[in-house]
Structure formats: structure tokens, C-alpha cells
Amino acid sequence: MSFQTVTRMLLGGFAENGFIFIMTLLMALPLGLVITFGTMSSIRPVKWLTRTFVWIIRGTPLMLQLFVVMYVPGLLFDIQMPDHMLGVQVNPRMYSALIAFVINYAAYISEIYRGGIESIPKGQYEAGQVLGMTKGQIFFKVVLMQVVKRIIPPLGNEIITLVKDTSLARVIAVQEILWIAEEFSARGVIWPLFYTGVYFLVFCGVLTLLFGYIEKKLNYYRG
Amino acid sequence: MAILEVRDLKKSFGDTQVLKGVGFAMEKGEVLAIIGSSGSGKTTLLRCLNFLETPDCGIITVNGETLFDSDNRSPHSEGEIRKKRLHFGLVFQSFNLFPQYTVLKNVSLAVELLARERSDYKQNKSEILREIDSSAREIIGRVGLSEKMDAYPFQLSGGQQQRVAIARALALKPEILCFDEPTSALDPELTGEVLKVIRSLKSSDRTMIVVTHEMEFARNVADKVIFMADGQVEEEGTAEEVFERPRSQRTKAFFTNYKKS
Secondary structure (H helix, E strand, C coil): CCHHHHHHHHHHHHHHHHHHHHHHHHHHHHHHHHHHHHHCCCCHHHHHHHHHHHHHHHHCCHHHHHHHHHHHHHHHHCCCCCCEECCEECCHHHHHHHHHHHHHHHHHHHHHHHHHHHCCCHHHHHHHHHCCCCHHHHHHHHHHHHHHHHHHHHHHHHHHHHHHHHHHHHHHCCCCHHHHHHHHHHCCCCHHHHHHHHHHHHHHHHHHHHHHHHHHHHHHCCC | CCCEEEEEEEEEECCEEEEEEEEEEECCCCEEEEECCCCCCHHHHHHHHCCCCCCCEEEEEECCEEEEECCCCCCCCHHHHHHHHCCEEEECCCCCCCCCCCHHHHHHHHHHHHHCCCCCCCCCHHHHHHHHHHHHHHHHHHCCCHHHCCCCHHHCCHHHHHHHHHHHHHHCCCCEEEEECCCCCCCHHHHHHHHHHHHHCCECCEEEEEECCCHHHHHHHCCEEEEEECCEEEEEECHHHHHHCCCCHHHHHHHHHHHHC
């Protein structure tokens, strides 16, 4: 098995990881904000429902959640996952994987948002209020930028965890990079399994640099 | 006619009654100093005037317009409260500048946002913004910070930050400007510059309420002094009356303790 062939095949598998990564981010980042507003809601039932939801999602393994999304809709409700996504033919299992990832990461990210929003001193809101700003103006013009600055480090952490978590999709037979590597080892070639680490390291390295850059950009002010 | 009239203002937090019926009146152009020990309700009073707290009871009238009347609570929409707040300006003890904006932007931001509600905003946008910019620069000059126009708050000393906060409040041209212990968070050597700015703002058409622990300042600048104790106005009069000839025992005791420290 030549190095080039293995590299190419693993890259094909890693494309699946990258796809899960991008799609999860695109959906979980906004969905997380919706959950945050739920957990911070002054309407008690909404608050407790969303907090219970976050508790369940954070309190159970992502692997279990993948199994649930994979099997429960079919077994209980006879729902089949579609095999198209954005007009492209996909493995229906990819749907299950994405649903589980998006829900799981939205729950974690919502807590990062909440921490960021709650860390902004009350005085910032009050300053906006006495200056006659509306609630929306206070959020978007005063608070948001400060929240973004504060959540970039924990968000970077979470996003880097996501890169590696994507390989969990193999438990429902999404053919991502580790799945491909295991097929090699089943045929007696063990080194591709360790070689996968390089893909993750490079990807996470790029993300680390990117987040470092964003943090530096936001460092023009303090507080 | 009094520019501000406050009657029987009461406010409790849980079981603690912080304001037990506060009332006073002010004429236009007056400077009122509110003194008293910590916990006497001075700050809560200012926060009620600025609608950061809703009083349980009482009436607040500005220029004959009733802004708050506990007996006649019209449903307060956010927009209405916002309009009422604009009668007042508030300078906080802890400045509360917006850290991500420059000095200039801190001062002009709220004015710019408010200008968006003007009916001619779309047509004359650039002209309006230019006007706001130049008036913000003028106000920053008045508090002596023309050099720091593009600095961020973290680059300024506490005294400078508080002067920016004063400029920010002035930019909205409030009828009544309130200061909540404006020098309490400052190092002693920085209080002078802030007090000097406040003193320089005194003019016939600017009404100010200053909650302060700076007795010399209150004595020299205030037209009227209120001594608060235990959520009530214990003594009220001209600076001379309150400082030189206090009638109440509590006021006397307060001054005695103050001098000792």
C-alpha cells in the first residue's frame, strides 16, 4: 500500500470529518444563541425547559446521542433519513450524525454564550439605559462586542474539540477518516491508523493560529 | 416653577426600606449636593430619578410634566421610559465607559443612535453625523481631553475616564445632570480634576444633583444641600445653613464624625 494511496484515501475520509465540522458550526453557532435566550428567559417554563434540555445533552455521551438519532426515529416513528442534502446524494447516516452533532454542540455553545453575556457588568447595561438606548441598541452596540471578545477563547476550545469529536461519527458507520484507517488495519496495515493523527494535528493547528489571530485583533482594547 | 419636584418617594428592596418618603424641589440652574452616610439612600434616590429603579411610591415632576406617579401608573412601555430618562443624565461612581470604543465614540454613540429617530435622518445623514461629531469634540474639549479623542478607556487614568463619562452624559443635553459619588472610585490625587470639571459646568441653565462625600466641594459649589439619613431628608437648606448651622442632631453627629476621620 503506497504512501500516496493511503494519504489520498485518508483525505477522502477526512473530507467527511470536515463536512461534519463545517455544517455543525454553521448550525450550532446560531442555534446555541437561541438556546441561550431560552436559558436566560424570564419566562420560567421556557427557562426550565431549556435548562433541562441542556442538562440532558451535556449529561449524556455524544456517542449515545448518535445512537439515539440513528435508531430511534426509524424504530419508533418509522422515519427514514433522506439520502439527499442540498441536492447532493449523501449517506442517510450523515443526517443522523449532523443532527446529533448540531444539538450536542449547540447545547455546549449556548453555555459559553450565557457565560459571556452574564460576565458583562450590569453597569454597561445601565450606562446604555441612562443614555436613552433601546434594549436592542444596548445589546448590539454595547454588549455584543464585549461578549465576543470574552467568548473567543472558550469558543476556540470547543471548536477544536469538535474537530476531533467528528470521528465519533464512525460509530454509526459514517465513513470518516478513522473508519478508513481501521479498514487498512483490518487488512494488516497498521500505520495509517497512526497517520490519521497528522490530519487532526494540522487542522487543529490551523484553527489555533486562526483563533490566536482573532484574539489579537480584538486586543486593541481591554476590559 | 421648580424644574424638578420629588414628592414622598419610597423604595424597598425586599424587607429593607431604603427610601422612606423623600421629597425636595429644585430650581433651574441650581446645584444640589446630597450628603449623608453610606446606606442612607442617596444612590437609590438618583437611580429612581434615572428610572434605573422603579419607586414603590411617590411623584417625580420635571418642568411641570409628571414623569412618575405611583397613584397613576400608566403602562410604561420601554420607549416611554426611554424618553423620560432623557430628562436626566447620570454619571456613575464606576464610570461605566464602553471599553471597545474610543473617547470620541463613547461620547457620540448615544447621540448618533438617538438621531436615527429623527424624521430627516435619512436625507441629512452626513450633515447630522458631522454636527454630532463636532459637538462631541467640543464637549470633550470642555472636560480638557482634546488630546485623548482617539484613546480607549483603558489607556486613561481614572480621573480622565470620569471626565469622559461626564462628557458622555453632557452630550445628550439633559435638563438635570446627576452625579453618583463621581470621585469615590478615584485616587485622592485625581479627585481634584473631576471636581474642577463639575464646578466648571455650573451655569444658569444647567441643573445638577451631586451625591458626594466631598464636603468641601459640596460647601463651595452647591446652592442647596440635603443631608440624608436612614432613607429620609434629615436636613435641607443652603450650603451655609446646613454646614454652619445644622439644626438636626444627626447632621451635627455626621459632621463631627466626618471631621474626626
